[in-house]
Amino acid sequence: MTESNPSVQDALASLAATSTVVVPASERVADRIRAEVAEARLRVGARLPEQALGEALQVSRNTVREALSQLVAERVLVRIPNRGVFVARPERVDVRDVYSARLVIEPGAVRYGERVADPAALAAVARAVDTGRSAAATGDWVGVAAANQHFHRAVVALAGSPRLDREMGRLLAEMRLVFQRMPGVREFHEPYLTRNGEIAELLADGAIEKAADELARYLVTARDQLLDAYARL
Amino acid sequence: MTESNPSVQDALASLAATSTVVVPASERVADRIRAEVAEARLRVGARLPEQALGEALQVSRNTVREALSQLVAERVLVRIPNRGVFVARPERVDVRDVYSARLVIEPGAVRYGERVADPAALAAVARAVDTGRSAAATGDWVGVAAANQHFHRAVVALAGSPRLDREMGRLLAEMRLVFQRMPGVREFHEPYLTRNGEIAELLADGAIEKAADELARYLVTARDQLLDAYARL
DNA sequence: GTGTGAAGGATTGTTCTACGATCCTGCAAT
DNA sequence: ATTGCAGGATCGTAGAACAATCCTTCACAC
Numbered sequence: 001m002t003e004s005n006p007s008v009q010d011a012l013a014s015l016a017a018t019s020t021v022v023v024p025a026s027e028r029v030a031d032r033i034r035a036e037v038a039e040a041r042l043r044v045g046a047r048l049p050e051q052a053l054g055e056a057l058q059v060s061r062n063t064v065r066e067a068l069s070q071l072v073a074e075r076v077l078v079r080i081p082n083r084g085v086f087v088a089r090p091e092r093v094d095v096r097d098v099y100s101a102r103l104v105i106e107p108g109a110v111r112y113g114e115r116v117a118d119p120a121a122l123a124a125v126a127r128a129v130d131t132g133r134s135a136a137a138t139g140d141w142v143g144v145a146a147a148n149q150h151f152h153r154a155v156v157a158l159a160g161s162p163r164l165d166r167e168m169g170r171l172l173a174e175m176r177l178v179f180q181r182m183p184g185v186r187e188f189h190e191p192y193l194t195r196n197g198e199i200a201e202l203l204a205d206g207a208i209e210k211a212a213d214e215l216a217r218y219l220v221t222a223r224d225q226l227l228d229a230y231a232r233l
Numbered sequence: 234m235t236e237s238n239p240s241v242q243d244a245l246a247s248l249a250a251t252s253t254v255v256v257p258a259s260e261r262v263a264d265r266i267r268a269e270v271a272e273a274r275l276r277v278g279a280r281l282p283e284q285a286l287g288e289a290l291q292v293s294r295n296t297v298r299e300a301l302s303q304l305v306a307e308r309v310l311v312r313i314p315n316r317g318v319f320v321a322r323p324e325r326v327d328v329r330d331v332y333s334a335r336l337v338i339e340p341g342a343v344r345y346g347e348r349v350a351d352p353a354a355l356a357a358v359a360r361a362v363d364t365g366r367s368a369a370a371t372g373d374w375v376g377v378a379a380a381n382q383h384f385h386r387a388v389v390a391l392a393g394s395p396r397l398d399r400e401m402g403r404l405l406a407e408m409r410l411v412f413q414r415m416p417g418v419r420e421f422h423e424p425y426l427t428r429n430g431e432i433a434e435l436l437a438d439g440a441i442e443k444a445a446d447e448l449a450r451y452l453v454t455a456r457d458q459l460l461d462a463y464a465r466l
Numbered sequence: 467g468t469g470t471g472a473a474g475g476a477t478t479g480t481t482c483t484a485c486g487a488t489c490c491t492g493c494a495a496t
Numbered sequence: 497a498t499t500g501c502a503g504g505a506t507c508g509t510a511g512a513a514c515a516a517t518c519c520t521t522c523a524c525a526c
Contacts, residue, residue, distance in 0.1 A: 024508075049477070051478095062508095062509065062510070062511085063508090065299070066302055069299055069302060069303065070306060073306045100346075100393055100394035101394045101397045103345045104345050108338060108342075108344070109341075111341070112336050112449055159336075160333055161330050163330050164337060171396070257480095258480070284506075292480085293480060294481090294482090295480070295481070296481085298508090316489065
């Protein structure tokens with residue numbers, strides 16, 4: 001590199017930032033299956049035979065196994081030795097555990113997050129509240145559920161930690177499976193819309209301690225309601 | 234089941250609880266490699282060729298690949314497409330992120346954990362402090378480091394969430410890689426022994442808010458110290 | 467009838483082989 | 497000193513194969 005003017009430097013830096021365009025086959029398969037589970041086209045408890053999947057997706061059984069292993073690690077699927085992999089069926093203890101984790105992460109992100117004062121991060125929280133409200137106004141309940149997930153994701157993003165964001169994503173994926181198992185999801189999400197709004201306002205006002213504690217109460221209420229619904233099932 | 238007295242019930246329940254004795258080959262391999270990395274026999278940045286591993290461990294390349302994929306998901310290894318997998322080399326941004334996550338999880342577990350008053354859980358914290366002190370007394374610095382990890386693990390266990398425990402395990406595994414990269418680890422751990430003790434006492438006294446905030450300050454200090462050491466490297 | 471046991475089929479766990487794609491290395495050419 | 501290219505190594509993926517395990521079915525005995 002005999003000479004290097006700034007524009008060339010920038011161009012090289014931008015090229016270095018471009019990630020690989022090619023996505024491994026096993027990841028494509030994992031993405032496909034993950035989406036099918038998220039959209040409930042693959043119901044809770046459904047079995048996923050390796051050979052059938054390989055033929056359906058035009059991919060080798062090896063590749064299918066890699067994808068399935070990844071999804072098992074994400075707790076979207078469970079593997080029973082010598083029996084196969086199934087869409088995870090969250091039990092009572094799982095609901096309890098997921099909420100124990102959320103109860104630490106979400107209020108913790110509010111109280112000890114490094115971006116609690118970041119306008120962009122706070123705007124994302126407010127946006128999730130707004131989209132949830134407009135979805136509710138049109139009776140779009142699946143939209144309300146999605147907005148609710150966005151809200152909690154945005155709250156955790158206040159921590160500014162990609163690792164925590166990923167873990168929260170896994171927890172929310174489990175929540176989707178929980179909702180699959182119980183009826184009356186529409187009524188479930190609606191009352192929390194107003195509470196989401198209250199928390200967003202507290203955050204905007206900088207009342208982070210109040211917001212964190214209110215969020216904790218919120219989660220305990222939701223957990224108990226879910227456990228109650230699980231009990232009569 | 235025509236008749237069933239309680240003793241039979243108990244026996245069946247205990248049998249149902251016994252997990253499968255057979256461990257899949259890929260998991261055995263993953264455990265092996267994970268241990269090698271933890272003991273720093275596989276140094277940061279080291280390359281792990283699939284074929285060589287398979288021959289060394291008397292296992293097929295497919296099985297090795299499954300194990301490696303699992304460890305990549307745990308962030309112990311990183312995979313560079315068409316190049317291979319390597320022992321992860323945590324950069325500055327990784328240290329920052331790990332601490333952002335710990336800063337949420339650890340004080341969060343203290344403040345919002347469901348087992349903060351559980352004597353058994355608190356005893357585990359105190360025990361980690363004690364073993365750390367006796368290790369320091371004999372100059373056993375690797376023992377001090379291990380006890381320190383136990384301390385933080387015990388703190389997160391106050392949340393009572395296996396999922397959070399697993400995530401904390403992954404974060405601590407990354408911390409071990411961080412410590413591999415910087416010299417003077419002995420001096421690093423020692424000053425935190427007394428702070429561990431202070432936090433344990435606060436917890437024993439039921440001063441959970443003070444304990445949580447002190448833990449947060451603790452983590453910020455440690456993070457800055459590590460980032461500083463990383464800068465001059 | 468209810469429980470026990472054996473035969474048959476399907477699926478998983480694992481190994482082995484194979485081959486194109488990609489990357490690294492070294493050397494020659496400009 | 498940079499570029500271009502051949503050679504070699506490793507990865508990504510496919511495919512076939514086989515033992516081990518599990519489920520189902522059916523026959524059999526009490």
